[in-house]
Amino acid sequence: MPVRPYWAARRTLARRLRRGDGAFWARYGEMAASLVDFLQTNGVRVDGGQVASIGCGDGAITVGIAHQGSPSLIVGFDWEAPDADRVLERARQAGVGTSLPPAVHFERFESGGIPAAEATFDAALVALNWGEIEQLAGPVAGVGRVLRPGGVLAVMLSRDWPARLPAGPAGDGPSLEAIQGMVLAAGLDLVAVTMDAPVAAVPAGQSWAPLATLAVRSLAILARAPAGRAGSLSSDEPR
């Protein structure tokens, strides 16, 4: 398999994790909290529910969601299953736990998709650096299958994650519409979108680039599986 930028970025991240420079906190704290907050803002709670953490990387975000969202089950999926011992070691060093929450499990994608039965999860959560989402297009396309009717997909992308790593270049990665297409192609209904777009200097060499892609630094999308029957997540929203 050819080496792709995605894997190069992962290796860089792994090196920084080994150096203990705070990337654990970026994923365990900031990214997980952003996901849980975004869900709650939209009237969705994951406590007691069954959650898929898609593109969990080193697993820190999965542990963070488990601590902050209190699901009954959370499975972290990625192309390579995280090393649970290493995640626990990092959690111990960070002082956030001496054992992994029993709700946490890790698995690797199989055949380009999520190895789970139909209608397994109440929620699928994705939080990534913007440019990484393209590498998860296959698994995201299968989210509609593993979500229960009425279950939700939350996708949060940022060009500034993880903290302390260099920000992704402006306009890098898929367009807003490409990401929207991934969600719709999974058979889900869009529910809400939030963007963050601080003041952005437009590089002289990119004066032609669409502002909508160039200036948006982070994006959160909430989508819902069509409700043939009610899901088990508590929700303030009509299903």
Next chain:
Amino acid sequence: MSTHAPRQAPEGPGPLVYGDVSTRRAWRQGPQWFAEHYHDAADQVIEFLAGDGIELGGKRVADIGCGDGIIDLGLVHRAAPHRLVGFDLQATDEELLLRMAVESGAADSLPENLEFQACGETELPAETGAFDVVVSWSAFEHIEDPISQLREIRRVLADDGILFIQVWPFYDSEHGSHLWGWYPEGFAQFLHSDDEIDAKLRAENFGDPGWSDRMLDIFHTLNRVGVDALHRSLLAAGFHVAKAELITNAVHIPPALAHIPLSVLGIGGVKLLARPR
């Protein structure tokens, strides 16, 4: 019409003759509207430019689509330009502006370096290169032919000049219809037919049939320009965008609108700084 002599506040409350929609809004919403524009909007313009080391002090400034002129008064008081000319299709009601300024305690006369002129849809009564800075606040969504207007702005702007544009809301965004008084849930332009909208506004006119008629006229004449179309218009008119801040907020998407691009649904407006190429 415009004069360099200080203009004094008219005596007594006298009947008001309503002009453009911003003047009407100003009268309807009173001190809040004045403060939002005299303080908040003017400060945003000044701060956005200051972020790039650009000051209006001593500069020749034009405001395109100045409406009631409140922002221009705020800019003149705060930034002390050499001259500020507000342009709009209908010349600003200076008497009303002064009255609002007096009632708000902002001024007891209009400054000598503030003037207002009527302009055409795509013609500005000004010499080539007459201005160092051109600003426009919440006006471009009303302009029928943005490229031609931007080309005219380019003509009156000095070659080393600066263009600041704020647009909110873009037509396709949540409140792009401008009818939030009737449709606070948003996206009325997609979820209701023109006939339904006309009927609702005429039935619910808040005691002011003229207000409903004016807002319907606004709604039916809004352009469909979004952030990327505005950007392309700027490029076509000889500008390049140097800085942009998208105006976004959390948006709930009605199921019927899932096919509309996120960049259209989720970006309500923009503030940008452009320079001639």
